Amino acid sequence: MEKLTKQEAIKLHRKMWNWIADETERTGKFCDKYEYFDVMKIPRGDCPRALCYCCEYAIQKSGEEYENRCKCCPLYWGSDCDEYMCLDKKFMGDDKGLFGRWRDTNNIEESANLAREIANLEEV
Numbered sequence: 001m002e003k004l005t006k007q008e009a010i011k012l013h014r015k016m017w018n019w020i021a022d023e024t025e026r027t028g029k030f031c032d033k034y035e036y037f038d039v040m041k042i043p044r045g046d047c048p049r050a051l052c053y054c055c056e057y058a059i060q061k062s063g064e065e066y067e068n069r070c071k072c073c074p075l076y077w078g079s080d081c082d083e084y085m086c087l088d089k090k091f092m093g094d095d096k097g098l099f100g101r102w103r104d105t106n107n108i109e110e111s112a113n114l115a116r117e118i119a120n121l122e123e124v
Helices: 006-027 033-039 053-062 098-104 108-119
Strands: none
Touching: 006 033, 006 053, 006 108, 098 108
8 A cells, every 4th residue: 555644544544434333234234444445446456554544544653563653643543551452442451442432333323323422533
């Protein structure tokens, strides 16, 4: 994938997550990142790593595939974690982060609402 600027990553992130929220509401079915890239006709080889524009930006900025990349995330997830703050709110806790809650919900309305929250996260 091409090198992303912070603003491009955030713009693409918001576009994807608003689409996921809109499609979930429109269809009454769970929509995910895979569907987004399929509908947008973005080949798998051109998708961002972790299917996340912010992760791709963080990896590019940090130069790290795994360690320390999350410190470069351009969004504020409201987490105390240094890594995977999208998944967990607290280190070694049971309190899921926003993406973790979206991934694990079984409720369509909650899924759409969480996707919309993810789309509108504050910038760091």
